[in-house]
Amino acid sequence: MEETQSKFMQKSSKRKIEQFGRTISFICIAFIVLIVLSILYFVISKGVSTFTTDGVSVIDFLFGDIWRPGEVGENGEPLVGALPMILGSFFVTLLSALLATPFSIAAAIYMVEISPKAGKKILQPVIELLVGIPSVVYGFIGLTVVVPFIRSIFGGTGFGILSATIVLFVMILPTVTSMAVDALKSVPRHYREASLAMGGTRWQTIYKVVLRAATPGLLTAVVFGMARAFGEALAVQMVIGNAAMVPTDLITPASTLTSILTMSMGNTVMGTLENNVLWSLATILLVMALFFNILTRWIGKKGAMK
Amino acid sequence: MNSKKADKIAVGVIYVMSAVIVLILASLLLFILWRGLPQISWEFLTAPAKSFQVGGGVGIQLFNSFYLLILTMLISTPLALGAAIYLSEYAKQNWLTDFVRTAIEVLSSLPSVVVGLFGFLIFVIQWDFGFSILSGALALTIFNLPLLTRTIEDSLQAIPATQREAGLALGLSRWETVTRVILPAALPGIITGMILAAGRIFGEAAALIYTAGQSAPALDFTNWNPQSITSPLNIFRPAETLAVHIWKINSEGVMPDGEQVSAGASAVLILAVMLFNLGSRYLGRKLQKKATSE
Numbered sequence: 001m002e003e004t005q006s007k008f009m010q011k012s013s014k015r016k017i018e019q020f021g022r023t024i025s026f027i028c029i030a031f032i033v034l035i036v037l038s039i040l041y042f043v044i045s046k047g048v049s050t051f052t053t054d055g056v057s058v059i060d061f062l063f064g065d066i067w068r069p070g071e072v073g074e075n076g077e078p079l080v081g082a083l084p085m086i087l088g089s090f091f092v093t094l095l096s097a098l099l100a101t102p103f104s105i106a107a108a109i110y111m112v113e114i115s116p117k118a119g120k121k122i123l124q125p126v127i128e129l130l131v132g133i134p135s136v137v138y139g140f141i142g143l144t145v146v147v148p149f150i151r152s153i154f155g156g157t158g159f160g161i162l163s164a165t166i167v168l169f170v171m172i173l174p175t176v177t178s179m180a181v182d183a184l185k186s187v188p189r190h191y192r193e194a195s196l197a198m199g200g201t202r203w204q205t206i207y208k209v210v211l212r213a214a215t216p217g218l219l220t221a222v223v224f225g226m227a228r229a230f231g232e233a234l235a236v237q238m239v240i241g242n243a244a245m246v247p248t249d250l251i252t253p254a255s256t257l258t259s260i261l262t263m264s265m266g267n268t269v270m271g272t273l274e275n276n277v278l279w280s281l282a283t284i285l286l287v288m289a290l291f292f293n294i295l296t297r298w299i300g301k302k303g304a305m306k
Numbered sequence: 307m308n309s310k311k312a313d314k315i316a317v318g319v320i321y322v323m324s325a326v327i328v329l330i331l332a333s334l335l336l337f338i339l340w341r342g343l344p345q346i347s348w349e350f351l352t353a354p355a356k357s358f359q360v361g362g363g364v365g366i367q368l369f370n371s372f373y374l375l376i377l378t379m380l381i382s383t384p385l386a387l388g389a390a391i392y393l394s395e396y397a398k399q400n401w402l403t404d405f406v407r408t409a410i411e412v413l414s415s416l417p418s419v420v421v422g423l424f425g426f427l428i429f430v431i432q433w434d435f436g437f438s439i440l441s442g443a444l445a446l447t448i449f450n451l452p453l454l455t456r457t458i459e460d461s462l463q464a465i466p467a468t469q470r471e472a473g474l475a476l477g478l479s480r481w482e483t484v485t486r487v488i489l490p491a492a493l494p495g496i497i498t499g500m501i502l503a504a505g506r507i508f509g510e511a512a513a514l515i516y517t518a519g520q521s522a523p524a525l526d527f528t529n530w531n532p533q534s535i536t537s538p539l540n541i542f543r544p545a546e547t548l549a550v551h552i553w554k555i556n557s558e559g560v561m562p563d564g565e566q567v568s569a570g571a572s573a574v575l576i577l578a579v580m581l582f583n584l585g586s587r588y589l590g591r592k593l594q595k596k597a598t599s600e
Contacts, residue, residue, distance in 0.1 A: 014477075014478075014479040014482075015479070017479050017481050017482060018479040018480055018481050018482075020481065021391075021479075021480070021481025021482075021484065021485070022392075022396055022480075022481065024388055025388040025389070025391045025392035025395075025396060026392055026396070027388065028384075028385050028386075028387075028388025028389040028391075028392060029388070029389040029392045029393065029406055031385060031389075032385070032389050032406075032409065032410060032413070032451055032452075032455070033405075033406055033409045035413070035448055035451070036409040036410070036412055036413045037409070038424075038428075039413070039416065039420070039421070039424045039448075040412075042424060042427055042428065043420065043423070043424060043427075046427070102323065103323055103326065103327055106319070106320045106323035106324055106327075107323065107324045107327045109320050110320050110321070110323075110324040111324075114317060114320060114321075122328065123324070123327075123328060126328065126331050126332060126335070127331070128583065129335070129579070129580060129583060130331055130334070130335070132502075132505045132506065132509070132579045132582070132583060133509070133575075133576060133579060134508075134509025134510070134511065134549050134575050134579070135509070135511070135512070136509070136511045136549045136550075136552045136553045136572075136575075137338065137509070137552070137572045137575055137576060139552075139553065139556070140552055140556060140568050140569075140572050141334065141337065141338065141572075143556055144565060144569075145337070170330060170331075170334065173327065173330070173331070174331070177327070201309050201310060201312070201313035202313055202317065203309075203312055203313040203316040203317060204309060204312075204313070206316075207316070227415055230417070231416070231417025231418070231419065231420070232417070232512075233417065233418070233419035233512040234511050234512050234515075234553050237557070238553065238556055238557060258417065258419050258512075261419055261423070262419060262512065262515065265423065265426070265516055266516065270431060279423075282419075282420055282423050285417050285419070285420055286416065286420055289412070289415045289416050289417060289420070290412065290415075292415060293411060293412055293415045
């Protein structure tokens with residue numbers, strides 16, 4: 001009697017296994033969340049210490065145009081204006097996205113609407129392969145091909161925003177194209193059939209129906225490409241020239257947030273102002289990544305097909 | 307006839323633009339291979355690098371890349387697998403799950419240089435691992451986790467619900483259903499995802515320059531004692547990888563034959579990525595066949 005009772009009161013072995021598995025998998029997911037939170041916490045708290053510990057004003061940091069950490073200006077304030085890098089980052093991102101968008105959408109239209117067979121056989125494998133090419137390789141090609149080319153046409157050193165834009169354009173092209181292809185593919189077939197049945201030409205169908213229906217997906221693709229361009233470090237660092245000056249044209253050396261970060265982090269001592277401002281730059285990068293994230297979510301929500 | 311003309315023009319423009327893309331991308335690939343392949347020889351792949359002389363190889367860097375790749379996969383696969391199982395099988399639809407998914411999405415959208423800096427701050431300095439393989443592998447794990455989790459979750463989700471019901475109906479616990487029924491069925495997808503992740507890890511450099519370091523001390527390939535500093539297996543030695551090597555040579559510019567070495571190393575990287583790509587497709591198809599025909 002006792003024995004039977006205790007058998008019923010105990011957890012079954014199945015229940016134990018179940019609990020074990022659930023706990024293990026929960027620990028894994030909790031660990032990942034912990035990593036994310038600690039990245040946000042450590043990077044942001046380090047970045048904020050420029051303003052709290054070293055007393056630099058946020059306005060001076062964001063809009064100051066002289067970047068000479070370690071030196072102080074006439075008013076005794078340290079010269080840590082990040083405007084040159086912020087502008088550089090935004091310029092290369094916007095320009096490369098502006099360049100890549102029409103080409104990517106054209107290629108996607110070709111692959112989905114005009115010649116799916118050739119698209120699948122030729123373009124698809126090439127694009128898939130290029131998505132996986134490491135960014136240093138793009139940087140190396142930029143350094144040996146794009147920079148000399150720009151130099152021979154415009155003179156100067158060849159380093160600068162234009163070279164960085166071209167490298168980033170080629171780099172985000174495969175990513176944006178493959179996402180645009182997915183967006184076009186998700187437009188239901190009967191939309192096209194309805195348009196064609198009403199006498200629309202192929203281009204009218206593409207332009208007035210397919211592209212309109214796929215707009216949210218295409219926007220997401222472009223935003224994704226921009227996020228990648230904004231966060232790219234080494235490929236840009238290799239071709240932009242890394243001069244922390246407010247860019248005045250496209251062919252003189254400039255710099256981006258990522259390029260200055262990769263250049264300087266190893267040369268500064270932890271805890272000093274020179275080091276803290278670098279973490280502030282990293283914080284800007286992080287905030288922009290969050291912004292791109294929110295933007296894609298917002299586009300997805302607004303444009304969800306009902 | 308106006309709309310017909312517009313149709314012709316527009317389609318023509320699309321043809322031209324697509325052709326331009328193919329031209330750019332194809333010439334990029336061919337250029338890398340054409341420049342790099344002549345550099346590749348057994349000597350190049352095995353010899354140590356020389357900083358100031360002509361004729362250095364990439365042997366140590368190549369070994370470091372593979373060693374880091376293996377360590378990273380060893381750390382990140384169980385974690386990603388557990389997380390994916392939780393998300394796919396256990397997570398309820400509530401705010402907590404939403405929060406977790408958002409966190410993973412945020413992690414995947416972080417620039418790799420930020421991940422590298424975080425690794426530098428925590429692993430290299432705080433935990434005092436120094437510039438080492440271990441720091442590099444941990445940073446790459448962070449970099450790899452979100453995407454790997456998502457691909458594994460997708461392959462788990464692709465298994466029909468009837469399989470789960472069958473497992474439960476036979477009296478298996480949910481965990482047993484997952485490990486005995488769902489995982490084996492999802493294996494082809496998981497392996498494909500892992501190989502693609504491997505390609506990404508192999509070429510990553512920004513997350514490594516401040517974690518695994520930018521120097522490759524000489525290794526003694528006969529010394530297999532993991533505690534010795536010259537041993538290839540030592541996880542506390544600085545380890546420049548192939549991708550970091552390319553960046554380093556080009557931004558320093560002291561190596562006399564830097565361009566040739568980078569061209570060769572780039573070609574090796576591309577070939578490796580191609581191999582990973584083709585391998586994942588081949589293996590995925592083969593496993594799929596085996597799983598479905600038996």
